[in-house]
Amino acid sequence: MAQELAKLGIPHYYQTVVGDNPMRLQQVVRIACERSGLLIFTGGLGPTPDDLTTETLADYFGAPLAEDAAVLEDIRHKFSRRGRVMTPNNHKQALIPTGAQVLPNPTGTAPGMIWQPRSGVTILTFPGVPSEMKTMWQETAVPFLRSQGWGKEQIYSRSLRFWGIGESTLADKVAKFFDLQNPTVAPYAGKGEVRLRVSARSTSEAAAMAAIEPVVAQLQEIAGADYYGSDQDTLAVVVGRLLQQQGQTLSVAESCTGGGLGQFLTTAPGSSSYFWGGVISYDNQVKVNLLGVKPDTLARHGAVSHEVAQQMAVGVRSRLNTDWGLSITGIAGPDGGTDTKPVGLVYIGIASPDGQVDSVENRFGVHRDRDFIRWLSVCAALDLLRRRLQSSN
Amino acid sequence: MAQELAKLGIPHYYQTVVGDNPMRLQQVVRIACERSGLLIFTGGLGPTPDDLTTETLADYFGAPLAEDAAVLEDIRHKFSRRGRVMTPNNHKQALIPTGAQVLPNPTGTAPGMIWQPRSGVTILTFPGVPSEMKTMWQETAVPFLRSQGWGKEQIYSRSLRFWGIGESTLADKVAKFFDLQNPTVAPYAGKGEVRLRVSARSTSEAAAMAAIEPVVAQLQEIAGADYYGSDQDTLAVVVGRLLQQQGQTLSVAESCTGGGLGQFLTTAPGSSSYFWGGVISYDNQVKVNLLGVKPDTLARHGAVSHEVAQQMAVGVRSRLNTDWGLSITGIAGPDGGTDTKPVGLVYIGIASPDGQVDSVENRFGVHRDRDFIRWLSVCAALDLLRRRLQSSN
Numbered sequence: 046m047a048q049e050l051a052k053l054g055i056p057h058y059y060q061t062v063v064g065d066n067p068m069r070l071q072q073v074v075r076i077a078c079e080r081s082g083l084l085i086f087t088g089g090l091g092p093t094p095d096d097l098t099t100e101t102l103a104d105y106f107g108a109p110l111a112e113d114a115a116v117l118e119d120i121r122h123k124f125s126r127r128g129r130v131m132t133p134n135n136h137k138q139a140l141i142p143t144g145a146q147v148l149p150n151p152t153g154t155a156p157g158m159i160w161q162p163r164s165g166v167t168i169l170t171f172p173g174v175p176s177e178m179k180t181m182w183q184e185t186a187v188p189f190l191r192s193q194g195w196g197k198e199q200i201y202s203r204s205l206r207f208w209g210i211g212e213s214t215l216a217d218k219v220a221k222f223f224d225l226q227n228p229t230v231a232p233y234a235g236k237g238e239v240r241l242r243v244s245a246r247s248t249s250e251a252a253a254m255a256a257i258e259p260v261v262a263q264l265q266e267i268a269g270a271d272y273y274g275s276d277q278d279t280l281a282v283v284v285g286r287l288l289q290q291q292g293q294t295l296s297v298a299e300s301c302t303g304g305g306l307g308q309f310l311t312t313a314p315g316s317s318s319y320f321w322g323g324v325i326s327y328d329n330q331v332k333v334n335l336l337g338v339k340p341d342t343l344a345r346h347g348a349v350s351h352e353v354a355q356q357m358a359v360g361v362r363s364r365l366n367t368d369w370g371l372s373i374t375g376i377a378g379p380d381g382g383t384d385t386k387p388v389g390l391v392y393i394g395i396a397s398p399d400g401q402v403d404s405v406e407n408r409f410g411v412h413r414d415r416d417f418i419r420w421l422s423v424c425a426a427l428d429l430l431r432r433r434l435q436s437s438n
Numbered sequence: 439m440a441q442e443l444a445k446l447g448i449p450h451y452y453q454t455v456v457g458d459n460p461m462r463l464q465q466v467v468r469i470a471c472e473r474s475g476l477l478i479f480t481g482g483l484g485p486t487p488d489d490l491t492t493e494t495l496a497d498y499f500g501a502p503l504a505e506d507a508a509v510l511e512d513i514r515h516k517f518s519r520r521g522r523v524m525t526p527n528n529h530k531q532a533l534i535p536t537g538a539q540v541l542p543n544p545t546g547t548a549p550g551m552i553w554q555p556r557s558g559v560t561i562l563t564f565p566g567v568p569s570e571m572k573t574m575w576q577e578t579a580v581p582f583l584r585s586q587g588w589g590k591e592q593i594y595s596r597s598l599r600f601w602g603i604g605e606s607t608l609a610d611k612v613a614k615f616f617d618l619q620n621p622t623v624a625p626y627a628g629k630g631e632v633r634l635r636v637s638a639r640s641t642s643e644a645a646a647m648a649a650i651e652p653v654v655a656q657l658q659e660i661a662g663a664d665y666y667g668s669d670q671d672t673l674a675v676v677v678g679r680l681l682q683q684q685g686q687t688l689s690v691a692e693s694c695t696g697g698g699l700g701q702f703l704t705t706a707p708g709s710s711s712y713f714w715g716g717v718i719s720y721d722n723q724v725k726v727n728l729l730g731v732k733p734d735t736l737a738r739h740g741a742v743s744h745e746v747a748q749q750m751a752v753g754v755r756s757r758l759n760t761d762w763g764l765s766i767t768g769i770a771g772p773d774g775g776t777d778t779k780p781v782g783l784v785y786i787g788i789a790s791p792d793g794q795v796d797s798v799e800n801r802f803g804v805h806r807d808r809d810f811i812r813w814l815s816v817c818a819a820l821d822l823l824r825r826r827l828q829s830s831n
Contacts, residue, residue: 058456058457058459058462059454059455059456059462059466060454060455060456061452061453061454061455062452062453062454063451063452063453064451065624066451069451069452072473073452076469080465091605091606091627092605092606092609093605093606093609093616093624093625094616095616095624095625129604129607132606132607132609132610133610134606134609134610134613135606151805152803152805154606173627174627176805176806176807176810180805211522212484212485212486213484213485213486213525213527213528213547214522214525216485216486216525216527217485217525217526217527220527223486223487223488231458231486231488232486232488234484234566234567297697297718299697299700301704302701302704303697303700303701303703303704303709303713304690304692304696304697304698304699304700304701304703304704304716304718305697305701305704306697307692307696307697307700307701307718307720308695308696308697308698308701308812310696310697311694311695311696311697311698311720311812312808312809314771314772314773314808315773316696316720317720317721320696320720320721321720321721321723321724322717322718322719322720322721322724322728323697323717323718324715324716324717324718324728325690325697325700325715325716325717325718326715327700327704327709327710327713327714327715328710328713328714328715328758330714330759331689331714331715331758334757334758335715335717335728335757335758364727364728365721365724365727365728366723378707379707380707380708410545412544412545412569412573413569414569415705415707416705417569419701419704
């Protein structure tokens, strides 16, 4: 939502979360009206008694509620299309304050509204289901806001993504950029990674980009190989693009991540052209039977070792007949760590098109939780492959 | 954080998000002081110029900042332990308002603080990194809040989780419970699933549970097999527990989910005792070579079909030598859909310990996005296995 508001050039300063309580919800509305002209509500439009948004707003602004026949018919139709009967509690979703416009919901049952209950206050309501909200935003809210004069001046921005460098080290390297006024540069932390956002406000995309692009180029040069992509380009997208450019294919062998590397790679639509699949070798017997890891290696070095990571990468590359094989084996915790092999110890194996194999040891730290260690493992594996693909470019 | 506050019986009514702007941050502090006695801040404690929380609070309450020598030494030590040199911008993290207590950060560099700048106002600050925040909360904030008299009366709750029933249908079935006062019952939407929260406030866990448990039992009975678990019991945890109870093992074959089913199964620590692994057969050739899907079946029925789902399940079960084989093949979109096989069409295959094989067709809808369709597919597969395991119990 914040990104969408920026696209329309609407400054967005406050977000508030409040529970299902009419009095507290009304207090929030009062505070919001004092400081903002546009109030956007999500959630609380459903059929249950604690869905209070519409009736609380109607009450606050002193407008009666009326059942909208067209909305009710639409809800009834949606139930019957799915072979279900509309339950009585759904009537509630057809109540709209007098003077408000219905904001149609093409996919779900609860519609939103567009309402100007008093001069200088515009209210938009949306259901809490993200996919429904997105459709309603694009199809109705954006055209409405443009008709109100928004969207002439927009905030344009690029978000630069980094892997392999900490926030304070990066901030120190690029400190002088934080004083810029047009564009502005600000750091923020992603999930295990650092980002820099470069933003400019302008009536023209060309003018904004003319200010943004030279700064982006300087930041990229300072960061070097630690910069991996911009905006929506995740490590999975960047690796996929490099594989496609080089006409190469990839398979994965996963132990502690249990499928997370394949899952992340396939978040990118079209990934089937370079990602062929893999083996989830959670159990050691699967490492032996499906990947050809030697029982002797497992016995001598343990499943979490350079040697096993390498044999997994070689095994999956050869069995799936791909150019690259990438493997992960580690201790994600919370149990299973020892003094010599602590929680957070993760080996990444990489088998290359030229038949070479290599591996890297990571120590993500015993204090980190299982989910985060698994996520760092997936990203570290992709980042290793990214650097190889970029250096062979 | 909301759950943790409930455990201490601290009523929590408002959450506000505000950008890195001193004036707006101070306005938020003013509003918060008017309505609450405890203010918890997360984020904005780092080394960069837009980390403003500490200095803005000090300014608002008119307290000078002073560098804390012990904190600075701790930060320097953490850098040197990782073989890095502390950059100058890290000095900022050692500044603490006069009168505030340091809230130590055992893992990261930015400490928080505990501060009572005026009567009736208590401030806690934490870094935005969730893992650091959690440790600091448990180790220091909880003992402090207990010392202030909190935690005698707690809010106890159970969250019941459902799959295979919509929110309005469930709400209609259990409508009479929404009027209860002790415990209270409220519905809320999870990611693709519905939940009911049953809560009671009490000085004793036994008294709270005596009120909660009979209501939970009634709700479970009304929902029947659509109820699958409570609280932290995800579908992956519930399926894992059933497999463990029955001494059975599982392997998976995944196409459109690309590893997401294995990833979700292995979120549960200890999953290696029943989950052996699987094959990510994103490419059709992998379905043939590693799972034994017949090329003829692929040619005649297509990869997204009952027949291929069944052969994938049978294939992975036999090659990994597990009791159960579970497979997913579908069209996650946004491209690849046709009139007869639209986006959202997903087949789940299940091969049972007795050698039987079966499959189920799901139509998750063309309007849903790729990530959500993949998530629904993973959950539908686990829910199918859950129902089989429960009926054979």
